[in-house]
Amino acid sequence: MRYDITNIAIEDYLLDLMPPRDELLGKLEERARVQGLSLVGPVQGQFLYLQVLAMQARKALEIGITTGYAAMYLLRALEQTDGHLTAIERHADRVEFASQLIGQAGLSEKVTIHHGEWAEVMPTLDHDYDLIFLDVLRSASNEGQALESLELCVPLLRSGGLLIADNVLCSAQVLEEDAPPLVRGIQQFNRTLMNHPQLESVILPLRDGVALSRKK
Ligand SMILES: C[S@@+](CC[C@H](N)C(=O)[O-])C[C@H]1O[C@@H](n2cnc3c(N)ncnc32)[C@H](O)[C@@H]1O
Known part of the structure; x- marks a missing residue:
């Protein structure tokens, strides 16, 4: 998928520079291409991997795991920090697929996957996550959901913890003044995130836009 955020030639250049993926990640990329699934891709996967290692995160949460592609990057770093992914x-069917894949990689003990709606599952989770990867913003069913997800993420993070939110530039549609409801929700998410009293944030024009927030 192309996102119209950065120059396409630059995206291809960055992709070409990435080392070849192993068989498991390669198969997931191929499956995503065939089935039209949205995955972070290798550049952003490596970004997630490095964030976990840089902060030595041990307790991570991914909201929206799909086939487990981003999860593999997170887990390969969490393996080194003796951490765990929820x-x-x-x-x-995606929970089943991702569980099997992570099992094949020998990482089953490092993950707990909850089947359900994030709005119902998140309030039941423990607090004090070091890192949360929020990857459901483009699936919101109404304008208010993006902000609702932010409000559930903040209390789950420990002080000093990192929230990484994907698709915050929404194929550049955030530039539109009369945007559709999903995009209006993301615009509101971005304004709130950048002015949130408990967060220090920056938005990076990486792929479809990645927001990085540290809880004070
Ligand atoms: C963009 S994909 C995540 C891709 C994944 N993070 C990766 O890069 O490998 C979003 C996923 O979130 C799931 N999802 C969307 N809305 C959800 C909700 N309300 N509750 C739970 N999961 C949801 C979708 O089914 C989809 O699998």
Whole structure:
């Protein structure tokens, strides 16, 4: 998928510079291409991997795991920090697929996947996450959901913890003044995030836009 945020030639250049992926990640990329699934891709996957290592995160949460592509990057770093990944996914078949894949990689003990809606699962989770990867903003069913997800993430983070939110530039549609409801929700998410009293944030024009926030 192309996102119209950065020059396409630059995206291809960055992709070409990435080392070849192993068989497991390669198969997931191929599956995503065939089935039209949205995955972070290798550049952003490496970004997530490095964030976990840089902050030595041990307790991470991914909201929206799909087939486990981003999760593999997170888990390969969490393996080194002796950490654990909790994930949430609404589709049972995706939970099943990701669980099997992570099992094949020998990392089953490092992950707990909750099947359900994030709005229902998040309030049941423990607090004090070092890192939360929020990857459901483009799936919101109404204008208010993006902000609702932010309000559930902040209390789950420990002080000093990192929230990484994907798709915050929404194929550049955030530039539109008369945007559709999903995009208006993301515009509101971005304004709130950048002015949030408990967060220090920056938005990076990486792929579809990545917001990085540290809880004070
Ligand atoms: C963009 S994909 C995540 C891709 C994944 N993070 C990766 O890069 O490998 C979003 C996923 O979130 C799931 N999802 C969307 N809305 C959800 C909700 N309300 N509750 C739980 N999961 C949801 C979708 O089913 C989809 O699998």
